[in-house]
Amino acid sequence: MLRLTFLGTSASIPTVERSLPAISLRGKEHYLWDCGEGAQRQMMRYRVGFGSIKAIFISHLHLDHFLGIYGLIETLRLSSSSVQQLKIFAPKRFEELLINKWDFLEVQEIKPGLLLKDSEASISAFRVVHSKESFGFIYAEHEKIKFHEAKAHGLGLRGAMFKEIQEKGHVKIGGKKILLEDVSWKKPGLKVVYSGDCVSCKSTINAAKGADLLIHEATFGSGFEKEAIERNHSTAKQAAQLAKEAGAKKLILTHLSGRYKDAKSLLDEAQKIFPNTSIAEDGLNIELR
């Protein structure tokens, strides 16, 4: 199971209703995608424990996507006598911007591809078109091996043999070799994709292929296509077209310009193209299984 909490959903400038970008992902481990100003207080407000965060992923080096990391670092340092290692994955040169560097921090430059793997899932980055070094992220649970239990038992598999066959790919029972693929099938894991800030681009389509959930920016709505292109952002409609093309199962729009007090117009234009669309708001919790 993966729990997502939207901690901030505004673009560039916060509003009274929307804080700056940050998404908490709690599966086996706890991660953050982006960490805008105020993220630590949003975590308190929405009861997302911050002491457990294993890694933070910064999509690009615009201040609204990473300023909150400084305050969070101080709070971790001050509020615990035994603060755990915290990894920060960020674009090139983030370390020069880190004004409070402590031993428990480990900064790693983002390059496209696999960034991190835990026992349940991996997180990878892909390039998107926005500012110089801008990335989107993929959270992908590992495939799980599921046994055709009746068949496996019928062939004599018992107890520890299930572990053995998963490790070796086969077991021998009474001189007969039984292959893993003969008694099992692979259940795909959840896949959640986050666009970061970007124009609607091919790399996001590729990344989002068959995703259970695509979280895409929608800074603008219809009528602002020119601004969206000029500033390397997307409209709600473009995000919906992308989700459709990628065959994603669900789309959540975030990173809304402050001009959309009521996001219904964005929702309407997106749902015409991709019906299973929602608009993120601060505190929105999603549980995926």
Add this chain to the structure above:
Amino acid sequence: MLRLTFLGTSASIPTVERSLPAISLRGKEHYLWDCGEGAQRQMMRYRVGFGSIKAIFISHLHLDHFLGIYGLIETLRLSSSSVQQLKIFAPKRFEELLINKWDFLEVQEIKPGLLLKDSEASISAFRVVHSKESFGFIYAEHEKIKFHEAKAHGLGLRGAMFKEIQEKGHVKIGGKKILLEDVSWKKPGLKVVYSGDCVSCKSTINAAKGADLLIHEATFGSGFEKEAIERNHSTAKQAAQLAKEAGAKKLILTHLSGRYKDAKSLLDEAQKIFPNTSIAEDGLNIELR
């Protein structure tokens, strides 16, 4: 008139109820004392316009007192095509920490004494004992000249002569010299003093002499005197004793540790010594005349 708005009243770490230190002062001009993380959003929440800020004063270089300045700078830059000059008064080395430096910013190192003067008031700094370079601030309205109107009219003062006598100190009417002090009195201006973070110290007593309002930190309450000394902070009782000794008219306690969910115990211990004490909370508005 001076309007004060407490934008953040927590110490070191924010809570759901209290954001990090920042106080808006709106007299003739608009100033900020400290600018903790989230200050810009607090200004939106409490309807304190941020486009009008002329100067920000950072009491010391602990992150909880200045992180909000980065986000505020970005918002000023993005939200207006003609952003006005913004002065930042901060302790030595702040400029090295400023990751987003723009032409409209002017950073000035704080040294004790007068920092700024507008047509209505001046702001000065005084050293306090906390971290290496730590300051408190004094907002002092200029004295106003008030005329004994009947007397002045009786001596023949009319129209433009009131301006002339204020500028020269005297006017001549029918060959007779009339001195300003004979027809006027000086009305002292408002004085508001902010301690920043500090142990209870002599310099704050001196600064707060006869102040209309003393805003003093009260990170701790009774029973934490040892911690207060170790960490160079004050207890509510110590702040009250200081206010009494200085002869301040009113005391507001701020910068409360997160352990005081209900600040009543702090209020009680302070009011026993200095009855005209209040506890600041986020959004508290004070109008002084």
